[in-house]
Amino acid sequence: MSELVLGLETSCDETAAAVITREGEVLSNVISSQAELHARYGGVVPEVASRRHLELVEPVVSEALSEAGVALGDVDAVGVTQGPGLVGALLVGLSYAKGLCWGSGRRLVPVDHLQGHVASLFLGPDPLEPPFLCLLASGGHTLLGLAHEHASFEVVGGTLDDAAGEAFDKGARLLGLGYPGGPALDRLAVEGDPAAYAFPIARVDGLDFSFSGVKTALLYAARELSEAELDEARADLAASYQRAIVNALLRRIEQAVEETGMKTVAVVGGVAANSALRAGLEALGARAAPLALCTDNGAMIASAARYAPDVGKADYLAVDAYPSR
Ligand code: KG4
Numbered sequence: 001m002s003e004l005v006l007g008l009e010t011s012c013d014e015t016a017a018a019v020i021t022r023e024g025e026v027l028s029n030v031i032s033s034q035a036e037l038h039a040r041y042g043g044v045v046p047e048v049a050s051r052r053h054l055e056l057v058e059p060v061v062s063e064a065l066s067e068a069g070v071a072l073g074d075v076d077a078v079g080v081t082q083g084p085g086l087v088g089a090l091l092v093g094l095s096y097a098k099g100l101c102w103g104s105g106r107r108l109v110p111v112d113h114l115q116g117h118v119a120s121l122f123l124g125p126d127p128l129e130p131p132f133l134c135l136l137a138s139g140g141h142t143l144l145g146l147a148h149e150h151a152s153f154e155v156v157g158g159t160l161d162d163a164a165g166e167a168f169d170k171g172a173r174l175l176g177l178g179y180p181g182g183p184a185l186d187r188l189a190v191e192g193d194p195a196a197y198a199f200p201i202a203r204v205d206g207l208d209f210s211f212s213g214v215k216t217a218l219l220y221a222a223r224e225l226s227e228a229e230l231d232e233a234r235a236d237l238a239a240s241y242q243r244a245i246v247n248a249l250l251r252r253i254e255q256a257v258e259e260t261g262m263k264t265v266a267v268v269g270g271v272a273a274n275s276a277l278r279a280g281l282e283a284l285g286a287r288a289a290p291l292a293l294c295t296d297n298g299a300m301i302a303s304a305a306r307y308a309p310d311v312g313k314a315d316y317l318a319v320d321a322y323p324s325r
């Protein structure tokens with residue numbers, strides 16, 4: 001049998017585990033979302049997330065192994081998210097992986113969450129080969145990177161304020177769409193007119209992003225409306241707001257291609273699941289990560305672990321979770 005890698009992800013509100021082969025075939029990809037648990041608070045509550053990870057980590061790993069039809073002993077290495085993310089949440093996965101590896105003699109491979117998102121592109125059935133230009137757009141990060149090789153990327157642009165996913169979530173909240181807002185806004189936008197409102201795209205130097213202006217513009221537009229008018233305009237607002245964010249991302253990609261001369265372009269992270277962005281990328285001849293691998297998952301962490309060094313038992317104590325890069 002080919003060597004197998006188990007991936008474990010607990011950086012935010014998804015407890016996720018997956019088994020892949022070294023060649024990049026996904027054998028199982030189990031994701032237990034805590035979204036419903038956090039919905040009543042309108043966002044992720046870190047302490048609640050940690051406690052839930054603690055309950056879920058063992059059953060989710062077991063399910064990933066059994067769905068893949070393998071035992072822990074068949075696994076060669078365990079990749080686990082070390083950061084960035086919520087430290088308490090990360091520590092649950094990291095400690096669990098350490099125990100698992102210590103007890104079973106598997107190799108422990110700490111993985112950077114952002115590198116994990118990029119590595120979602122290296123999985124089958126149609127893996128991408130570096131070099132390429134990569135936009136990572138998630139709830140916590142928005143950055144443009146040059147992936148010269150599998151194990152790392154060079155950051156050439158970032159966000160000055162909110163991440164793109166955060167902008168989607170905050171916009172959705174303003175429109176009363178609940179949490180998590182990105183997918184809900186995407187669904188509602190289908191029914192609206194994206195040209196109904198002319199929301200601004202920030203003018204920022206270089207290859208950086210800014211989403212605070214468009215967010216404020218949505219707030220002002222919504223504030224003008226009575227409850228009944230807002231009900232009437234909600235889909236148009238969603239579609240117009242989504243268009244502004246998506247256009248900002250697409251423009252930056254085009255500019256980055258021009259400036260870097262990089263011919264291959266790919267987008268990863270939760271926002272890569274957005275239908276309008278995916279349509280825009282297709283028109284540009286760029287790729288988006290496979291839909292199932294956009295939002296946080298264990299397969300992308302296992303994928304990145306294939307290109308990262310493992311840690312010997314003597315160094316376990318020095319491997320700590322980190323909140324930001
Ligand atoms: O990558 P991810 O699962 O977690 C982080 O690493 O942050 O990304 C989650 C983000 C959330 O902000 C969520 O609203 C956004 O991705 N998202 C979307 C869509 N699906 C998820 N945003 C817009 N449209 C979507 N279809």
Ligand code: ZN
Nearest residue numbers: 117138295296
């Ligand atoms: Zn993520």
